[in-house]
Amino acid sequence: MSVIAVYNIKGGVGKTATSVNLAYFSAQHHGKTLLLDMDPQGSASFYFRIRPPKKFGAKKLLKGGRHIEENIKGTDYPGLDMLPADFSYRNIDLALDECRKSHKRLSKVLAPLQEEYDRIILDCPPNLTLLSENIFYAADCILAPVIPTTLSLLSLEQLFAFLDEIGQDPDKVVLFFSMVEKRKKMHAEMMRSLRERNRVLQTVIPYSADIERMGVYRQPVAAALPASAAAAAYESLWHEIRDLLAI
Amino acid sequence: MTVHPGADTWLLPDSLSVEGLLAALAAEFGLESAPEYGATVVYADSFDWRLYQQGCLLHSHGTCWTLYHGDSGEVTVQQGGPELQASCRARDFPPGGLRELLEPVLGIRCLLPLATVHLSGRQVRLLNKDDKTVARIVVESQQPAGSERPHRLVRLFGVRGYGRDQENVRRILAEAGVAEVASPLIGFTEGCRAMGRSPLDYSPKFALELDGGETAREAMARIYLTLLDTINRNIPGVLADYDPEFLHDLRVAVRRTRSGLSLVKQVLPGPVSDRFSRVFSRLGAFTGPTRDLDVYLLAQESCLGRLPPSLRPGLQEFFAGMARRRQIEQKKLVRALRAKKTRAALNAWQQTLKRRDRQPAPLAGMPVRDLAGRIVLKRFKRVVRDGHALDAATPDAEVHRLRIQCKKLRYAMEFFGSLYPRHELQTLVRHLKQLQDILGNFNDLSVQQEMLRLTLKTLPAGSRRTLDQAAALGGLLQSLFQEQQELRAHFTEAFAQFGDEETTALFHELFGKRQESA
Incomplete structure (x- = not known):
């Protein structure tokens, strides 16, 4: 069992596309997978055509148990379920604050789900909050998509500083390059320098119109366009992560 | 096997066509139909149902093999393999996922063809207004070889979190006249029946429910008849030499019978006991040499492992000679087993057990x-x-x-x-x-x-x-x-x-x- 959090402080780096496609490949490779949409915008839920459940929200999520189990929905793909997001997640920090041991709450909520699912993938909102702390505590791996730009570098430094502050192992973080444009010289240069770090994956997810159009066809790119370069890139990313985490 | 909670299976009534059923569903759901499939498959398992015991079904379609979960119908692995003739073993499969799954389950037992069934049908996804899949329907026709009419099935697979939609599907099915619950394995079981088999109808374990009030004579007769049944059922496999377990099981049943005859005295009349002790002693004797050689040959791998590589070729030579000897012994065994004398003795044993003794033995009524x-x-x-x-x-x-x-x-x-x-x-x-x-x-x-x-x-x-x-x-x-x-x-x-x-x-x-x- 493993919990993978797809996370970056910056928005618009391809987190949701990564979560959705990795979850798809995880289920394809014989692992019962749960995708948790933690982002109040609910983009991952939208991609799977799953509407936010009624009578469900941040407080129910944190209660866990049957409150979660009753709201898990099957996707169109065998072996892949998801817990759709609710708009009330935007206030989740307030709800967390009321919990005891507030930084471990999510981990506790996920524990019973780990019996049913081989893998849990978290699609995380872009910020550094009490929820993020919960996510880092619960995750075995923090998978961070990085657009090779200077601003991304800055947000990475912030991430590692935060992990240090809350006493989490920086080795949980695994980086890969996302939305890479071959013709941009800066992308190539940034990638070269960043590769000197530890735990940077080989696979590069290119900037792709096929991925952007996921909102139109509302399926993982590999389901809608199995022969596309984007689908191949995500599959290769999945294999690399699987090997790295030995799952 | 237990019924998978997500799958319900019914017979499609004769009055309802697949098109009619789909039209009824189309009134409330969007339908997305996968291409139709159709193939004649041969189900295979070991004689003692090792795969079935694990909840698995295996079928071959030419050289394409599919192992799947019997209840849910979920495919575990699909892969190429040998063409199934009379029998084949796990080691006949090319290295890969299927062989890795089969080897530990089958061990030295071979796969035998069971039912031949023609399967055809299609899967239809039922969509809500967001075009989200909320349930799946499989309509499948299963026609065992030799049977006139196919079994037409409808299966409903739910999607988690869409219970209300499934209830709607159930209602539509019921309104269309789909009411008779069926086993999703009906083609398989009916096809097995056509070959005189039914799942789990053979196990090498001795299991017989005695009734404490039975007389010793009645109980021993039932014990011996159970053992005789095991002997008889293994004979075809021994003659065909499918795998060594047939002979092994046969010999165990013979040994059990002999033990019974020597342990339980004065329940059968003395002359009967003596006569059949000799019969089973002979059966034990002429099946012995082949079995002994089987045991050695099965130990080949482990024996080779005991030796340094430089000495191994000599041992391989030795085992090759042993395999040749086994062939000769097997021929002798087949001849002895087929002999009228053997068949007659086994028949006489059966009749003796079923008949009343003219002079009951002293402890027969105990x-x-x-x-x-x-x-x-x-x-x-x-x-x-x-x-x-x-x-x-x-x-x-x-x-x-x-x-x-x-x-x-x-x-x-x-x-x-x-x-x-x-x-x-x-x-x-x-x-x-x-x-x-x-x-x-x-x-x-x-x-x-x-x-x-x-x-x-x-x-x-x-x-x-x-x-x-x-x-x-x-x-x-x-x-x-x-x-x-x-x-x-x-x-x-x-x-x-x-x-x-x-x-x-x-x-x-x-x-x-x-x-x-x-």
Whole structure:
């Protein structure tokens, strides 16, 4: 069992596309997978055509148990379920604050789900909050998509500083390059320098119109366009992560 | 197998066409139909249903094999493999996922073709207004070979979190006249039936429910008939030489019968007992040589592993010779088994058991419960007596004798097991089994060494090849002897566990008490 959090402080780096496609490949490779949409915008839920459940929200999520189990929905793909997001997640920090041991709450909520699912993938909102702390505590791996730009570098430094502050192992973080444009010289240069770090994956997810159009066809790119370069890139990313985490 | 919670299966009534059903569903759902499929598949399993016991079904379509979960129909693995003729083994499959799954389950048992069924149908996804899949429907026609009409099935697979939609599907199906619940494996089971088989209809384990009020004669007849059935059912597999387990199971049933005849005296008339003791002794004798060679050949891998690589070619040569000898012995076995004399003797045994004895034996009318405890306890006392004399220096022949005593005790416990509380009996059997395992391994090592010594004696002098063989056999002897010595060191402790006060008390409590109360 493993919990993978797809996370970056910056928005618009391809987190949701990564979560959705990795979850798809995880289920394809014989692992019962749960995708948790933690982002109040609910983009991952939208991609799977799953509407936010009624009578469900941040407080129910944190209660866990049957409150979660009753709201898990099957996707169109065998072996892949998801817990759709609710708009009330935007206030989740307030709800967390009321919990005891507030930084471990999510981990506790996920524990019973780990019996049913081989893998849990978290699609995380872009910020550094009490929820993020919960996510880092619960995750075995923090998978961070990085657009090779200077601003991304800055947000990475912030991430590692935060992990240090809350006493989490920086080795949980695994980086890969996302939305890479071959013709941009800066992308190539940034990638070269960043590769000197530890735990940077080989696979590069290119900037792709096929991925952007996921909102139109509302399926993982590999389901809608199995022969596309984007689908191949995500599959290769999945294999690399699987090997790295030995799952 | 339990029914998968997500899947419901019904028969499609004759009055309803697939198009009619889909039209009814289309009134409330969007439909997305996958392409139609159709293939004639041959289901395969081992004779003792090893895959089915694991909840798996395996079928081949030409050289394309599919292993799937019997309840949910979920495909575990699909892969190329051998074309299924009369039989095939796990090792006939190319390396890969399927072989890795089959090998541990099948072991040395081969796959035999079971039902041949023509499957055709399609999967339809039912979509809500967001075009989200909320349920799946599979309409499938299953037609076993030789049957006139296909079984037309509808299966509903729910999607988690869309219970209300599934209820709607159920309602639509019911309104369309789909009401008769069916097994999703109906084609498979009907196809098996056409071949005279039904799932789990054979197990090498002896399991017979006795009724404590039965007379000893009635109970023993049922025990012997069960064993005779096992013998008869294994004969075709032995003749065809599909895998070594057929002969093994047959011989175990023969041995059990012989044990019964020698343990349970004065229940069948003396002359009957004597006559059939001879019949089964002969059966045991002429099936022996092939089985012995099977045992050696099965040990080939482990024997090779005992030798340094330089000595292995000599041993391979030795095993090749053994395989040739086995072929000859198998031919003799087939001839003896097919012989009229054998068939007639087995038929006579059946008739004798079913017929009333003209002069019933003294204990024939005794309640089996009273007889059973006495026999088991007597065997137990014998094992304990001989077992106490066991130590690291006991000669091989005496160890062998104790092993046979244990076997007799075990068979007696199996014959009458159903008369006793299950849990306690299992505890005793477990303790006995531990002892038997050690004695069995010891005896195997002893017999193998004896055979090697014999082979060495008869090896012709001279050539390089015989030198290589002799060296290999010498190396093997050394290794077997060493292991045997190591086992000796465990004798006392193995027996101590079996012969301790607790086990003894339990034996007496279980098998002695009823005798007193009777």
